[in-house]
Amino acid sequence: MTLDPDTSAKIARYRPRQAPDVWEDVAPFVRSVVTATATAVPYDVERLLHATAGLALWAEESGLPRDPDTWLRGEVIDAFVLSRAGVLAPTSVQTYRTWLRRVRDALAWTDRGEPVPPRLHAPANPHEPYNSDELAGLRDWASRLRGQQRTDALALLGLGAGYGLMPREVAATRGLDLRRPGRGHPLVHTGIERSPVAARAQWEEVLADLAEEAGGRYLFRPRRMKPYAKNLIGSWSHLHQPTDGLPPLSVGRLRAGWIVELMRERIDHDLIARAAGLASAASLARFQHFVPPLDDATAARLLRGRTA
Secondary structure (H helix, E strand, O other): OOOOHHHHHHHHHOOOOOOOOOHHHHHHHHHHHHHHHOOOOOOOHHHHHHHHHHHHHHHHHOOOOOOHHHHOOHHHHHHHHHHOOOOOOHHHHHHHHHHHHHHHHHHHHHHHOOOOOOOOOOOOOOOOOOOHHHHHHHHHHHHOOOHHHHHHHHHHHHHHHHHOOOHHHHHHOEHHHEEOOOOOOOOEEOOOOOOOEEOOHHHHHHHHHHHHHHOOOEOOOOOOOOOOOOOHHHHHHHHOOOOOOOOOOOHHHHHHHHHHHHHHOOOOHHHHHHHHOOOOHHHHHHHHHHOOOOOHHHHHHHHHOOOO
């Protein structure tokens, strides 16, 4: 299995927080499972590592054989997620179960050529991007807010639609993370592992102003002490509802729109996947139905390539 260098590096250096001593013994198995399945499932590689490592460490603690085939049995996965019921929210428990079962199915196909079991439910759909009118309306609404509300709203919009960040990354972004390497250069985000990611041109000015104002503080809700907390963004969006019939502000929808906008511009899918922190370009397939087909003239021009 060949992965891009960024994904391979994430897998190689992954270590759970407060990892027990036994982690070094099970780590090679976890890394091999994620390496074998990263391009076959539509999930972020960090999430795959987190879920698979949690299962492996739980299996080790439970006295099960140190063997991925054992960990990834349906009954073992179910027992593991049930053991997390008191720690995780019910929706998170179901999410872990779905992730691990998809990993099991992908591994069965990759290693043994076994058919993937039929799905009993439809696959999860990605967030629906805002249309151009909705996004313009949200930007206008945010710009008319006052004080910290205006700054917070523009930070969510700029970081989501300008960089395609995930909620945790939006929350952790500080002003000093956004930099220009030199005069005339793009505004890049240096605070995420997949750096450098350049801001979309239409958001550069807003983001540069926010970064200069924030300095070493967070762009979003700068007075807080923790880089991330549950419902940090969701609670803000719930309390600050846009007017004029506009939809609620969602980082997931902003990120989806950023991905789809790049796909519409026919930017290389491997580049988009790396910039988005996805395991591979295959993960973009779920967004394809948001991308309109090319007209004949544009298709011919792209296929023809540059003229001498």
